[in-house]
Every structure is written in C-alpha cells, then in structure tokens.
Amino acid sequence: MAVSDTLIGTVFDGRYKIVRKLGAGGMADVYLAEDQELGRRVAIKILNDRHAADDQFIERFRREAKNAAGLSHPNIVSIYDRGEAEGTYYIAMEFLDGRSLKELIVGRGPAPIKISIEYARQILAAIGFAHRHGIVHRDIKPHNVLVGPEGRLKVTDFGIARSGASQMTEVGSIIGTAQYLSPEQARGAPVDQTSDLYSLGVVLFELLTGQVPFTGDTPLEIAMKHLSEPPKAPSELRPEVPHDLDLVVLRALAKDPSDRYESAEEMDADLERVLQGLPVGDETAAAATAVLSGAGAMAAAPTSIIARPPSAAPPPRPAPPGATPPAGYYGYEGPPRRRRPVWPWVLAVLLLAAAGVAAWFAYTKIQDQLNNTKPVPVPNVIDLRVELAKTKLTEHGFVPKVKPSTSETVPKGVVFDQNPLAGSKLAKNSPVQITVSTGPPQVPVPNVIGKNRDDAVATLSNAGLTYMVVSVHSPKPPDTVTGQFPHPGTHVKKGSKVQINVSTGPQPVTVPNVVGQPFDQASSTLQNAGFGVKRTNVDSNQPADTVVSESPTSAAPGSTITLSVSKGPKQSTVPDVTSEDEASAKSDLQSAGFKVVVQRQTVTDPGLDGIVLSQSPHGGMKADQGSTVTIVVGQTAPPPPPPTP
Incomplete structure (x- = not known):
C-alpha cells in the first residue's frame, strides 16, 4: 500500500487511528495518531514510499528505533512501539504538543541569554546520557529538538546515530545538516561524542544570535567553512553576551576535536559557572583563543573543490617589434589633414547638460516636498512580526516607533496594536507607534534553596508561581529545600510550576543489633557505627546492665539510638519453710515469687515423712524474684519385703 495522506482517518496497523499530518522529512512522514489500545496520543513516523523498498533507509530507520528505544531520559523523546505494516515501516513515539527549537528561533529571534544557556544544558543532559550509553547522535540541530509547553526540551531523530562500536558506513555521503556539521563529519572522517558537542556549539551560537556561524550558497561551501574558517564570537553579533559565554561557545566550535570539551558534563559545568557569574577555566579560555586565531583550520580549499567564477580573457599581447599593424589600427597614408578644434563644442554641450540636470533636480526636489506633505493612508501592520511591520511602515514613508508590551494571547514579537489605526492619513515621515508583544508576563524565579518547605512555598506563591515538591534524601536537615x-x-511565565527538592534527611541505614549485650559493649558497637547512644534503665528479669531492647532499628547516620538496659531482677526475702510439710512449703515459696525444686531424703523417723528437712537458699536470705529455691523433703523407707517361704 502506498503511504500518503489518504491515511488520515484510518486505523494503521490495526491500532493507531491517524488524526492529522504533523510534518514530512526526507526519509519519513509524521502523523498524530490515537493509540486505541492504550488511549493516548502518539506521533507515528512512517517511512515514506520512495524509501520503503530501500534497504539502506530501512536499516537507518530501524537503527533510529533501536537507538532511541534504549534511551529513557526526560530530555529524549520516548519510543513506544515499532513495526512493519501496510508495506512499510513505522515508529510510534511520544507526542509533544509544542514546536521545534528551530521554529522558535525563526519565529522569535535570539533567545534571552539565560534561556539560551538553560536550553543548551537540557540538550547536553540528553546527549550526555546517550554518550554514556555508547550512542553518538551525529545530527544535533534545532530541527531535532522539540520544545514542550513548559519549556522542557526533548531531543529526537536518532536516525543517523551510531554506537561507538558500529562499523556501518554510508560510502560517499556526508551525514547531517551542513550548517551544524562538525569538521570531521565534513571530511567524512569517523566521529565521536565531541562531534555532537561541536553541533551543540552551533545551536547555542544560533540561540544567542539568531543565526548560524557559517553560511553559504551550497552545502559544500558551508562544509568548507566548517573546515577552514574561524567563527565569530557571539558577542560580535550581540554585545550583551558575556565574555565567558563566548569562550564556552568558541571552545565547543574548535576545529580539532581534542581542543573541544571532552564530555557533555564538562561543557555543562562551564555553563553552570557562567550562570553563577563565575569565570570559566583556563583550559576553556586557551581553547577559545586558539579557535579565534584559526588554530586547527585546514589550509585554503583547492580550486577543484569549489569552482571559481570564470576569469576575464587576457589582454592582447603587443605586436612584436617590426610587425606591421593591421589595417585600420592606427596607420594612414600621407600626412594627416589639419582639423578644427572640437573642445568649444564639447564645452557647450556639457554646459547645456549641466543646466538640464540642475533643472531636473530642482523639479524632483519640489515634487518630493509636495509628496512628503501630502497625507497618505497608514497601512495595517497588526498581526505582523515586528521586523515585517517596521519594513512595511518604512516602505510607505512612515517612521515606526516600537512600544513593547506583555500579552497573554499574542506571540512574542508580533504587533497587536498601532496608533494611528490603519487607514488614517498622515504626512510622510510621520511617526506610527506599534505595540509589540513581549509574550506573557514574566516573573523571575526566586531563590528558595536553603529555606524550609513552608517558607519556600510561600515565597513561590507570593511571586505568582506554583510548585511541585520532590522528596530527596540529603545531609541537610529534614524539610529543607536542597534544589x-x-x-x-x-x-518564566507567571503561574509556571517550579520544582523544589525537599530533604527528608540522610538515607537511613540498618542499626546494629545489640540486644542481649552488656551496655558498655553495645554502646561501643553503636558509636563505632556512627550513632549516638542514650541509656534508659528498665525493670527486667534479665541480668543487670543487659540491653533488653533498642530503638529505632533503622536510622540516618549520626542519629541517637535509645537502649533499654535491665536494672536486674527484683529481690525478695526467702521464706523459712523448714519443718513445714511439702505442700505448705511450696505454697509459701511460690507466693513469695520463687520457683521450687523438691529433693527427697530417706529418713527412719516416720514423723519426718513429708517434712522439709532443709532449704537453699536459707530462710531469711535475699534472692532474685523468679529464682529457684531447693527444698529437701524427708521420706521414710518402705518396709522390707516379707521373707520368701
């Protein structure tokens, strides 16, 4: 089946109902679809007709799905499904209701410096994660970065990404987009993660200035500039760009990969320093200086690579000495005939011409003055972008005056009011005020790091912002904002959500079990493990100074552990039960809280039968409650058996 816009309204692969087309690229078409199994909106990327039978494109398409599916990161578009259906191949991925970063740059121009840095750091987080998993993207550009409604960036299109160990090649081709190519890609040489950092340097340059560092009429001309031409510092095009941010961009744009940042994390650390107003390191400054001096650039390209315009024909060589000039060149027969001078006539013609020109200029000046004072209608520039509105007013002879103003509904950089209104008549060179949207009202995010949770929430609410709390383990005291x-x-836009990380205290660890140990030993064990100790004495049948319980059993390092320590069993006076009968003796001892063990001793006196002869401990002594008292009870010997007859 041919894949075309006839898919809209159909159910693709028995699962995805195609809603509308989102866009098209050189390799695939992208549609918005409803996943009827999971009830969610997805973006379906379908390999287009002309490539559905091309093994190389199919392999590239599969590679994109495989590479991206293995990368789960908040700044990378998630892959949900992939497969083959209706004669072609497809990928089902996360749908973002936003625009590409390229659309934002084209539509809004250079981004605020802090936003430019924040966007670059989000892209660094994505490609750094990919690099740690052995994947080099190889096509980082703003077209492949999607911007969500809340400013979350997600990198997409891993179609030409490769793992570090991959040997797959595409012979004779330069992979990527010319304006964002690294020099090694332009040469067709192998690439590593520093190639992605070079491309990100181009993206950051474009975010800051609204233009890419290298342009040209052909991709080959642009590629040669990547190889041989040093870039400008962004501050040359936008003076408010900080010097240290210039250094970061220029180091990323080093021609030699060894002069660039070694990792996304290293570049992110420098951007963090710029945000904090701190200088970048000496290594970055040295690399940036080398870039501006042209270090690492190739020599000028040979003429066989970029064709030069045809040169003018060489002038004719003079005739050799003694040669006869051709007829009509300058020879004649006989002496020349005397002529009248022509300069008076030339002078007269020049004077007449000058008089005519002066009259013409006088006439046009009078006409211009009449035209300038003649009222003309003011054109309508509402809903135009500011640059186009200014151009239109200027072309009609007016002087545009820009008045910035916030708007909840009108996109940034678009005119939403003008004074005078369209159709009003004014003399040329009159001022026309145009009110240009600066976007929704923006508020600065307050610093709540170090505050307790309630104070942080109150501060954010007072600033017109909402919040989301994320609990984290931290050495900071519980309920403290750590990030x-x-x-x-x-x-940010008023009403935006700010995430605050709130400490729940250090990560709990298991407390050593010291129950049953003597207190001194137990205390030493806990202190060696990094805990404090508190002693509480309790009544117990356990021996004195024995740990009978501990609390808690799981706690953060440095916490205090409470040990319950036995005071030892209570002691009572042992009743004197000698001379009592066995039953009375046992009753008296048990009533006093003692256990009783009975031993028998043979007696000859029948009066001592069943009588307690002795006890241990003796009556009147102190003994632990619950301990054992042994009594010796008399027992007469049985009579001897009768004699056998």
Whole structure:
C-alpha cells in the first residue's frame, strides 16, 4: 500500500487511528495518531514510499528505533512501539504538543541569554546520557529538538546515530545538516561524542544570535567553512553576551576535536559557572583563543573543490617589434589633414547638460516636498512580526516607533496594536507607534534553596508561581529545600510550576543489633557505627546492665539510638519453710515469687515423712524474684519385703 495522506482517518496497523499530518522529512512522514489500545496520543513516523523498498533507509530507520528505544531520559523523546505494516515501516513515539527549537528561533529571534544557556544544558543532559550509553547522535540541530509547553526540551531523530562500536558506513555521503556539521563529519572522517558537542556549539551560537556561524550558497561551501574558517564570537553579533559565554561557545566550535570539551558534563559545568557569574577555566579560555586565531583550520580549499567564477580573457599581447599593424589600427597614408578644434563644442554641450540636470533636480526636489506633505493612508501592520511591520511602515514613508508590551494571547514579537489605526492619513515621515508583544508576563524565579518547605512555598506563591515538591534524601536537615528547577533568576511565565527538592534527611541505614549485650559493649558497637547512644534503665528479669531492647532499628547516620538496659531482677526475702510439710512449703515459696525444686531424703523417723528437712537458699536470705529455691523433703523407707517361704 502506498503511504500518503489518504491515511488520515484510518486505523494503521490495526491500532493507531491517524488524526492529522504533523510534518514530512526526507526519509519519513509524521502523523498524530490515537493509540486505541492504550488511549493516548502518539506521533507515528512512517517511512515514506520512495524509501520503503530501500534497504539502506530501512536499516537507518530501524537503527533510529533501536537507538532511541534504549534511551529513557526526560530530555529524549520516548519510543513506544515499532513495526512493519501496510508495506512499510513505522515508529510510534511520544507526542509533544509544542514546536521545534528551530521554529522558535525563526519565529522569535535570539533567545534571552539565560534561556539560551538553560536550553543548551537540557540538550547536553540528553546527549550526555546517550554518550554514556555508547550512542553518538551525529545530527544535533534545532530541527531535532522539540520544545514542550513548559519549556522542557526533548531531543529526537536518532536516525543517523551510531554506537561507538558500529562499523556501518554510508560510502560517499556526508551525514547531517551542513550548517551544524562538525569538521570531521565534513571530511567524512569517523566521529565521536565531541562531534555532537561541536553541533551543540552551533545551536547555542544560533540561540544567542539568531543565526548560524557559517553560511553559504551550497552545502559544500558551508562544509568548507566548517573546515577552514574561524567563527565569530557571539558577542560580535550581540554585545550583551558575556565574555565567558563566548569562550564556552568558541571552545565547543574548535576545529580539532581534542581542543573541544571532552564530555557533555564538562561543557555543562562551564555553563553552570557562567550562570553563577563565575569565570570559566583556563583550559576553556586557551581553547577559545586558539579557535579565534584559526588554530586547527585546514589550509585554503583547492580550486577543484569549489569552482571559481570564470576569469576575464587576457589582454592582447603587443605586436612584436617590426610587425606591421593591421589595417585600420592606427596607420594612414600621407600626412594627416589639419582639423578644427572640437573642445568649444564639447564645452557647450556639457554646459547645456549641466543646466538640464540642475533643472531636473530642482523639479524632483519640489515634487518630493509636495509628496512628503501630502497625507497618505497608514497601512495595517497588526498581526505582523515586528521586523515585517517596521519594513512595511518604512516602505510607505512612515517612521515606526516600537512600544513593547506583555500579552497573554499574542506571540512574542508580533504587533497587536498601532496608533494611528490603519487607514488614517498622515504626512510622510510621520511617526506610527506599534505595540509589540513581549509574550506573557514574566516573573523571575526566586531563590528558595536553603529555606524550609513552608517558607519556600510561600515565597513561590507570593511571586505568582506554583510548585511541585520532590522528596530527596540529603545531609541537610529534614524539610529543607536542597534544589530547584528552573534555577533562581530565570524569568518564566507567571503561574509556571517550579520544582523544589525537599530533604527528608540522610538515607537511613540498618542499626546494629545489640540486644542481649552488656551496655558498655553495645554502646561501643553503636558509636563505632556512627550513632549516638542514650541509656534508659528498665525493670527486667534479665541480668543487670543487659540491653533488653533498642530503638529505632533503622536510622540516618549520626542519629541517637535509645537502649533499654535491665536494672536486674527484683529481690525478695526467702521464706523459712523448714519443718513445714511439702505442700505448705511450696505454697509459701511460690507466693513469695520463687520457683521450687523438691529433693527427697530417706529418713527412719516416720514423723519426718513429708517434712522439709532443709532449704537453699536459707530462710531469711535475699534472692532474685523468679529464682529457684531447693527444698529437701524427708521420706521414710518402705518396709522390707516379707521373707520368701
């Protein structure tokens, strides 16, 4: 089946109802679809007709699905499903209701410096995660970065990404988009993770200035500039760019991969320093200086690579000495005929021409003055982008005056009011005020790090922001804010959500079990494990100074553990039960809280039968309650058996 827009309204692969087309690329078409099994919206990327039978494109398509499916990260578009259906191949992925970063740059121009850094750090988080999993993206560009409604960036299109060990090649081709190619990609050489960092340097340059560092009429011309031409510092195009941010961008754009950042984490650390107003390291400054000096650039490209315009024909060589000039060149027969001078006539013609030109200029000047004072209608520039509106007013002879103003509904950079209104008549060169949206009202994110949870929430609410609490283990005291996103000082739309990380205290660990140990031994064991000890004496049948319980059994390092320690059993006076009968003796001892053990002793006196002869401990002594008292009870010997007859 041919894949086309006839898919809209159909159910693809028995599961995905196609809603509308989102876009098309050189390799695939992307549709918005409803997953009828899971009841969610997804983006379906379907290999287009002309590539559905091309083994190389099919392999690239499968590689994209495989690479991205193995990367689960908040800044990478999630892959839900992949498969083959209706004569082609597809990928079902996360749908983001937003725009590409390229659309934002084209539509809004350069981003605020802090937003540019924040966006770059989110992309670094994504590609750094991919690099740690052995994947090099190889096509980092703003077209492949999607911006969600709350400013969350997600990197997509791992179609030309490769693992570090991959030997797959595409002979004779330069993979990627020319404006964002690394020099090694332009040469067709092997690439590593520093190639992605170079491309990100181009993206950050574009975020800051609204333009890419290298342009040209052909992809080959642009590629040669990546190889041989040093980039400008962003501050040359936008003076408010900090010097240290220039250094970060220029180091990322080093021609030699060994001069760039070694990892996404290293580049992110420098961007964090720039945000905090701290200088970047000497290594970054040295690398950036080398980039500006042209270090690592190739020599000028040979003329066989980029064709030069045809040169003018060489001038004719003079005739050799003695040669006869051709007829009509300058020879004639006989002496020249005397002529009248022509300069008076030339002078007269020039004077007449000058008079005519002066009259013409006088006439046009009078006409211009008349035209400038003649009222003309003001054009309608509402709903136009500011640059287009200014151009239109200027072309009609007016002087545009820009008035910035916030708007909840009108996109940033778009005119939503003008004064005078369209159709009003004014003399040329009159001012026309245009009110341009600066986007929704922005508020700075306050710094709540170090505050307790309640104070942080109150601070955010007072600033017109909402919040989301994430509990984290931390050495900081419980209920203390340890981090926040967006970072302090970032300007965001009023009502935006700020994530705050709130400490729940250090990570709990298991407390050593010391129950049954003597207190001194138990205390030493706990202190060696990093805990404090508190003693509580309790009544117990256990021997004195024995630990009978501990609390808690799981706690953060440095916590205090309470040990319940036996005071030893209670003691009572042992009753004197000698001379009592066995039953009375046992009753008296048990009533006093003692256990009784009976031993028998043979007696000859029948009067001592069943009588307690002695006891241990003796009557009147102190003994632990619950301990054992042994009594010796008399027992007469049985009579001897009668004699046998």
